[in-house]
Amino acid sequence: MDPLLPLAYKPLPLGAVRPLGWLERQLRLQADGLSGHLDEVWADVRDSRWFGGDREGWERAPYWLDGVIPLAYVLDDPALKARVDRYVNYVLDHQDEDGWLGPRAMVQAGGRPEETNYDLWGQLLALKALAQYHDATGQERVLDAIERNLRCLERIIDRKPLFNWGQFRWYEGLVGLYWLNERRPAPWQGDLAIKLQAQGFHWGEFFRRWPLTGPTPRGRWNFMGHVVNNAMAVKAHALWWRLSGEPTDRAAVYDMIEKLERYHGMVTGMFTGDECLAGRNPTQGTELCAVVEYAYSLETLLSVFGDPAFADRLEKVVFNALPATFSPDMWAHQYDQQVNQVQCSRQLDPPWNTNGPESNLFGLEPNYGCCTANLSQGWPKFAANLWMRSPDGGLAAMAYAPSQMWAELDGKPVHVRLESEYPFRSELDICVTVEKPVRFPLHLRIPAWAKGATLAVEGQRQPALKPGSFFRLEREWQGETRLLLTLPMRPELLRGHHKSVAVARGPLVYALRIGEEWRQVNGDRPEHELPHGDWEVYPTTPWNYGLRISEKTLAEDVVFENRPLGDLPFTPEGAPLEARVYGRRLPGWSLRNGSAEETPASPVQSSEPLEPLTLIPYGCTNLRVTEFPVLI
Ligand SMILES: [Zn+2]
DSSP: OOOOOOOSSEEOOTTSEEEOHHHHHHHHHHHHSHHHHHHHHOHHHHTBGGGTSSBOOSSHHHHHHHHHHHHHHHHTOHHHHHHHHHHHHHHHHTOOTTSOOSOSSBOOSTTOOOBSSOOTHHHHHHHHHHHHHHHHHOOHHHHHHHHHHHHHHHHHHHHSOOOHHHHHTTTHHHHHHHHHHHHSOOTHHHHHHHHHHHHSOOHHHHHHHOOOOSOOOTTOOOSSSBHHHHHHHTTHHHHHHHHHOOHHHHHHHHHHHHHHHHHHBOTTSOBOBSSBOOOSOTTSEEEHHHHHHHHHHHHHHHHHHOOHHHHHHHHHIIIIIHHHTBOTTSSOBOSEEESSBOOBOOOSSOSOSSOOTTTTSBBSSSSOTHHHHHGGGHHHHHHHTSEEEOTTSSEEEOSOSSEEEEEEETTEEEEEEEEEOTTSSSEEEEEEEESSOEEEEEEEEEOTTOTTOEEEETTEEOSOOOTTEEEEEEEEEOSEEEEEEEOOOOEEEEEOGGGOEEEEETTEEEEEOOOEEEEEEOTTSTTOOTTSOEEEEEESSOOOEEEOOOSTTHHHHOEEEEOOOOSOTTSTTTOSEEEEEEEEEOTTOOEETTEEOSOOOSSBOOOSOOEEEEEEEGGGOSSBOOSBOBBO
């Protein structure tokens, strides 16, 4: 294989970055919730054919491993690590002579008949999970297994070309293949890369010639507009660019993100798809798989190209869309979340273009179980990618959350500890500790929104920091060095559907706090006993408000107040921040089929009384209005 173009920033081995503070508590909540117990409570993982059972034998178990492996290792949780070991060892012990991993029969979920032709997506996904396991454990047999599997795939696709999911997700194979190439390069690896690319769907060309500029028509499910495929595919041309070096590949990444944003973008940094791209109406849904895959794609893009704008978007997705779509205890999740989500209930005629009537319930496997299996990767991979190695021999803070990391630079151990209540606060305390003096640069990302950001090193104010760039601090580090980075957050108005507005500040988007009543449903279904039941959520307070707000008077129109950061920051009661705004009810704006009706076009008039309203971070809400009409 031709040499790969180097990564702009290189991820650290799994386990080198560990969460602290609220992020550690969030990951612990995940491990104590559905994600960490899926192999006990859900037959499609517990009795998966991957682990010797008789249930689904394609993507579900590998999806779970792809998230639970990093979860176990970023938390350094011995019990979870022991369980992961057992499953991975089972898979490795049962690898076929020719290198095939897992079951060969394409047995799908929900009693669907066996497919005669195996869709290779299941193998590409398993490779990603195993590569992480090797990063964390260094076990040689994992490397052997990955090599044998890729050699097997290289032969198979000569006679059985990629189709369906494998065809639309071909570049996911490059993740495992490049990983192997960096450890055991061989000429056949280039053949496989070229065959995958040639047989795969050409996303860049498709977006250039025929972008999907409107909502998918009702009932027209398709692979090209599939929201998860799109969230994954934004990294396709970055991965391929490492081999091609073509400027058109780099440009295709930006073109895809820009068009998804323009035609389907939500104020959370995500785009809609329920299950295919669904336009900019805030009552359309976004599938959870798309949220975690977009985050992973952005982490990959950040590493390949080093553009801090990818991290700005990554934080927005992870701090807003990701926590919002889980119940507070992380035992239940939604298939589809809505930016304006005023009720979660079973509907005969839901607004989704193809998803089923239960898609916005919080539950075990609302609508379909892909998200149940795939949700685990969101928080752990974010934690693992907070810090990376910089190309000039230093370290880089890529995204911010309380964390610590260990690395060796110039043969000397370095420890960095970041303590902060970011993104709920602006101050980040960074402590760099070295045992022996060592010179290296530290790159600190300054988000594009952080105008007036400051950095003090041991109390010494540094030169002005440029938003939307990395600040490079090179020095000889000795003993313990304290840095204080301040990222000022100013309110801004984001424009939405029908000229509506949403309030944002720093990486957080704000939404109306709505009173909630949770009602358990589907309790008679198998596997739905508590705590992993299904829930409808009904509003107990009004939500149909227009806001008195404008860009000119924004600083007076919205007033922020800090609240204590507790154990459950991503809940309505635990919100670490509140914003006070004023608005009037809009009596004509009501509920239809369980969702808010079409947002009235702004500006709007209302003779209802002016009321104080409380907005909280989007990620803290379960019900919400985020995009509001604006009062005259
Ligand atoms: Zn899904």
